Amino acid sequence: MSLPLRADLFDPASLVALGRIEIVARWIVDGFMSGLHRSPRKGFSVEFAEYRPYQPGDDLRYIDWKIAARSDRWVVRQYEEETNLRASIVLDVSKSMAWSGAQLRAAGLQPNDSRAHSAGDRLTKLAYAERLTAALALLFLRQRDAVGLVRFDDRIRSSVPPRTRNGQWRRIVAALAEPGSGLASSAPNALQQAARLINRRGLIVLISDLLMDMPDIELAMRGLRAAGHDVTVLHVMDPAERELPSSGEALFADSESNLTVPATIADVRAAYKNTVDEVIGEWRTMFASLGIGYEVVSTDAPFGVPLRRAFAARQQQP
Amino acid sequence: MGFLAPLYLLLAGAVAVPLLIHLMRRKTGLRVEFPAARYLARAEKEHSRTLRIRNLLLMLLRVLALLAIAVAAARPVARWLGAGHAPTAIAIVVDNSLSSSAIVGGKPLLDQFKRMASDVLARATSADRVWLVTIDGNVRGGSASVLRDEVARIEPLAGAGDPAAALSRAAGVVRSAGLDAQQIALLTDGQRTEWQHAPQTGTAQLLLFAPGGAPPMNRAVTLAEPRPARWTPSGSIATRVQSRDSTTFRITLGTRTVARGTAAPNEEVVVRTAPPERGWVAGTVELEPDELAGDNVRYFAVWIGPAPGVSVAPSAGPFVKNAVDVLRSTQRIAEGNDISVVTADELTALPSLITAPTDLVRLGAANRALEKAGIPWRFGARRAGASTVRGAGFDGVTVALRYDLVAQAGAVADTLATVGSDAWIVVGPRYVIIASPLTPDATDLPVRASFVPWLGAVLTERLVGEPGQAIAAEPASHIPRPRWADAMEGPDGQRLPLGDVVDVPARAGTYFLTRANRRVGALVVNPSANESVLDRYTANELQALWPAGRAVAARDAAAWFTMAFRGAARRSLVGPALLFALIMIVIEAIAIGTRTRRAA
Numbered sequence: 001m002s003l004p005l006r007a008d009l010f011d012p013a014s015l016v017a018l019g020r021i022e023i024v025a026r027w028i029v030d031g032f033m034s035g036l037h038r039s040p041r042k043g044f045s046v047e048f049a050e051y052r053p054y055q056p057g058d059d060l061r062y063i064d065w066k067i068a069a070r071s072d073r074w075v076v077r078q079y080e081e082e083t084n085l086r087a088s089i090v091l092d093v094s095k096s097m098a099w100s101g102a103q104l105r106a107a108g109l110q111p112n113d114s115r116a117h118s119a120g121d122r123l124t125k126l127a128y129a130e131r132l133t134a135a136l137a138l139l140f141l142r143q144r145d146a147v148g149l150v151r152f153d154d155r156i157r158s159s160v161p162p163r164t165r166n167g168q169w170r171r172i173v174a175a176l177a178e179p180g181s182g183l184a185s186s187a188p189n190a191l192q193q194a195a196r197l198i199n200r201r202g203l204i205v206l207i208s209d210l211l212m213d214m215p216d217i218e219l220a221m222r223g224l225r226a227a228g229h230d231v232t233v234l235h236v237m238d239p240a241e242r243e244l245p246s247s248g249e250a251l252f253a254d255s256e257s258n259l260t261v262p263a264t265i266a267d268v269r270a271a272y273k274n275t276v277d278e279v280i281g282e283w284r285t286m287f288a289s290l291g292i293g294y295e296v297v298s299t300d301a302p303f304g305v306p307l308r309r310a311f312a313a314r315q316q317q318p
Numbered sequence: 319m320g321f322l323a324p325l326y327l328l329l330a331g332a333v334a335v336p337l338l339i340h341l342m343r344r345k346t347g348l349r350v351e352f353p354a355a356r357y358l359a360r361a362e363k364e365h366s367r368t369l370r371i372r373n374l375l376l377m378l379l380r381v382l383a384l385l386a387i388a389v390a391a392a393r394p395v396a397r398w399l400g401a402g403h404a405p406t407a408i409a410i411v412v413d414n415s416l417s418s419s420a421i422v423g424g425k426p427l428l429d430q431f432k433r434m435a436s437d438v439l440a441r442a443t444s445a446d447r448v449w450l451v452t453i454d455g456n457v458r459g460g461s462a463s464v465l466r467d468e469v470a471r472i473e474p475l476a477g478a479g480d481p482a483a484a485l486s487r488a489a490g491v492v493r494s495a496g497l498d499a500q501q502i503a504l505l506t507d508g509q510r511t512e513w514q515h516a517p518q519t520g521t522a523q524l525l526l527f528a529p530g531g532a533p534p535m536n537r538a539v540t541l542a543e544p545r546p547a548r549w550t551p552s553g554s555i556a557t558r559v560q561s562r563d564s565t566t567f568r569i570t571l572g573t574r575t576v577a578r579g580t581a582a583p584n585e586e587v588v589v590r591t592a593p594p595e596r597g598w599v600a601g602t603v604e605l606e607p608d609e610l611a612g613d614n615v616r617y618f619a620v621w622i623g624p625a626p627g628v629s630v631a632p633s634a635g636p637f638v639k640n641a642v643d644v645l646r647s648t649q650r651i652a653e654g655n656d657i658s659v660v661t662a663d664e665l666t667a668l669p670s671l672i673t674a675p676t677d678l679v680r681l682g683a684a685n686r687a688l689e690k691a692g693i694p695w696r697f698g699a700r701r702a703g704a705s706t707v708r709g710a711g712f713d714g715v716t717v718a719l720r721y722d723l724v725a726q727a728g729a730v731a732d733t734l735a736t737v738g739s740d741a742w743i744v745v746g747p748r749y750v751i752i753a754s755p756l757t758p759d760a761t762d763l764p765v766r767a768s769f770v771p772w773l774g775a776v777l778t779e780r781l782v783g784e785p786g787q788a789i790a791a792e793p794a795s796h797i798p799r800p801r802w803a804d805a806m807e808g809p810d811g812q813r814l815p816l817g818d819v820v821d822v823p824a825r826a827g828t829y830f831l832t833r834a835n836r837r838v839g840a841l842v843v844n845p846s847a848n849e850s851v852l853d854r855y856t857a858n859e860l861q862a863l864w865p866a867g868r869a870v871a872a873r874d875a876a877a878w879f880t881m882a883f884r885g886a887a888r889r890s891l892v893g894p895a896l897l898f899a900l901i902m903i904v905i906e907a908i909a910i911g912t913r914t915r916r917a918a
Contacts, residue, residue: 096353107350211353241354250348254355261358266910267369268361275361276354 028135028303051075085145086162088194092208094153097126101240109245125236128299129207130176137172152190161197188220201228232293244269326391336380379906386899394891403883405445407495409488410435413453413506416849419474421609431505435469438882447495451488453479454794476793476826477845482517489520508855511848516863524869527878528857537561538613538850542603544620548779552592557603571601598837600828613850619788619828619840626782627654633661637764657781669748669781676755694729698722709735719760720753786839794824803831
């Protein structure tokens with residue numbers, strides 16, 4: 001028996017090129033689930049729901065050996081889980097998210113990272129985040145969790161209440177296709193909206209590039225935590241945001257804030273990297289002080305990495 | 319500092335490039351979308367001071383590098399220390415005067431000068447022009463190796479030399495080389511009597527070395543003079559010794575010692591003698607050797623002969639007869655016909671002391687007698703009226719009657735005394751003519767106290783023996799040829815024919831002058847007495863003799879060695895400028911490399 005390739009470990013840009021968002025998300029989740037050799041929770045539920053074909057990576061404890069003996073088919077028993085988890089994914093669709101390092105190379109600034117050859121094919125932060133959102137929603141739904149979606153930029157663009165029913169995932173995928181990419185990011189309102197949609201204690205996953213003011217976020221997060229919600233933040237960053245290109249001079253402009261910074265990259269490259277590390281450290285410290293999970297997600301990292309982080313947060317729920 | 323190609327300094331305008339880059343770098347036209355610009359702004363804000371300093375440093379390094387390259391292209395030259403030197407025209411003047419042969423520290427000072435000169439010559443490159451000049455003004459040119467051999471052959475002079483000529487010729491040769499760097503490197507003992515004035519050295523820089531410390535004690539014979547110049551046959555030798563205390567001396571005449579004695583410092587000692595020698599005889603006054611051996615012997619020459627027989631014609635007058643009698647009584651002259659004292663109209667033979675005729679009517683006979691004797695002088699118009707005589711030893715003598723002395727073709731004579739602008743007493747070979755009768759109504763000379771000594775000197779020095787005299791000269795000097803000599807007899811007896819100018823030998827001694835292979839005089843070569851005074855200038859005092867900035871004094875031999883080829887030489891700064899530019903570029907590369915590594 002040969003091991004199939006796990007889509008959650010694919011290069012994201014290569015994987016996304018293979019199909020639509022629903023297909024890609026399924027591949028991701030399937031690959032991710034197959035990689036879970038042992039669930040930290042013994043069984044998803046206690047009530048039988050259906051059979052499905054065995055997939056490599058499935059726990060052997062759930063193989064129905066009788067059916068296997070009778071029909072020479074390997075199937076896995078699946079159970080209806082009784083869940084009390086309500087999750088809401090809050091996705092930043094502001095204009096800053098619609099950016100990738102490929103724009104720097106197009107402007108003549110040579111990337112410095114070892115993956116420079118693929119920079120031109122790199123996903124924008126938004127494209128990456130949308131696939132990650134779809135996969136994450138599917139993952140939750142497969143665990144019978146109620147999952148919803150809030151998309152925001154300078155205002156709330158989409159809002160899908162958390163549900164577990166069939167078709168919920170399609171609604172979420174359809175919402176992801178709605179227009180967005182406004183100018184600014186207004187996360188506090190989106191987070192409050194997500195909390196309202198959950199109604200009771202739940203899990204809120206914020207997927208954003210966090211190009212926002214920290215005090216506003218901190219205030220909103222305090223409110224969520226005070227309401228008893230668990231929060232996980234996936235900080236999406238393009239590799240070109242972590243490290244500037246190797247050389248060049250340009251006027252770096254942020255359309256969201258109308259901030260323009262002239263810089264000689266060689267002069268500021270080291271300082272910039274230090275600054276980014278400091279900012280990440282500040283976010284991490286702030287979130288840690290509130291008991292909020294925080295993970296930096298690079299758009300060139302396989303989707304399995306943030307999924308694992310979110311799944312770990314899910315597993316911590318009762 | 320100067321530039322050989324100053325137009326290349328225009329390249330310095332290239333420094334505007336990094337300046338413009340520095341000023342324009344924030345005006346780039348490339349605009350890129352970068353959402354994390356806030357991080358970039360924060361990074362620049364937090365590191366702006368470091369970045370500004372670094373950028374200014376880089377700009378400064380680039381500007382300096384470009385400036386250094388532009389300066390190097392302009393071929394700068396300047397005076398500064400360092401290895402090597404620019405092509406230099408240098409004349410090394412070695413003071414080999416007598417005083418430089420003084421023993422200092424167990425060795426002659428001149429040996430130190432020769433070693434220093436040789437060391438400097440060893441540093442000469444093929445691009446340099448070098449000369450060696452000794453203090454007598456002798457210039458030697460050629461390669462450095464040839465001149466080093468010449469240095470080894472330098473001998474001390476017997477005299478002071480000619481410092482002015484030496485420095486003037488040194489200045490001339492370095493100027494003629496056409497090189498930009500010109501230097502005269504002088505090695506001297508700084509003797510005060512030698513450097514009383516600063517000779518002209520042109521525009522070349524004069525590098526001076528004079529030894530420090532006190533000069534050695536020196537004893538010297540500063541006077542050795544026979545008196546009178548001709549002995550008939552007795553005479554005396556006057557001598558004087560320079561020393562700090564009494565000194566023994568010895569006087570030789572010919573090959574024998576005629577006297578020994580002790581002389582007090584600067585005391586004139588007169589030794590009388592009546593030697594048996596005859597003719598021109600050489601003598602010396604000698605001291606015991608000391609640190610400066612060259613002035614321990616002083617030479618003299620004297621003519622020695624029997625007292626001449628003198629006859630006085632009655633027409634010469636009673637005053638002359640009485641004076642001759644006095645001289646005979648002192649045995650300076652004798653009775654005889656070797657020399658006659660006559661009026662011109664009674665002249666029959668030479669040598670004679672000839673006076674003007676007492677009677678105007680005898681004037682024609684007098685001139686005919688002069689012509690017959692071959693004397694190229696004639697008596698002219700009669701002059702009456704009191705006049706004053708001018709001439710050595712004739713102060714206060716007046717003349718009331720005289721005749722013009724008219725020179726004939728070929729007349730060559732010394733004029734001993736004049737009246738107004740007219741000659742009154744002339745001296746020629748074997749004759750002395752007085753333009754007045756020696757009577758009280760014509761002149762008061764016969765009645766003066768100085769008349770007898772003067773008459774004695776004329777009879778025993780001017781008219782006795784061969785015409786000629788002892789001529790004193792300094793070593794290596796030049797004198798006109800005496801008309802009564804045609805050759806000079808060297809110490810080895812070899813006779814050298816004389817030209818119009820006599821090159822006085824550099825070695826002290828007595829050199830006899832001959833005519834037709836007969837000794838008729840002597841050339842007595844002695845150093846100047848000043849050369850025996852060894853008081854020195856310090857290097858700084860010597861430097862002060864020249865206008866400010868014209869001379870540089872080395873404090874010691876090592877400094878003189880170091881400053882040779884450099885003090886005046888403007889060295890090329892191309893190499894240092896390029897090295898500086900290279901250093902700036904390397905530092906800039908290191909700075910950029912460090913920045914790049916840190917950025918990576």
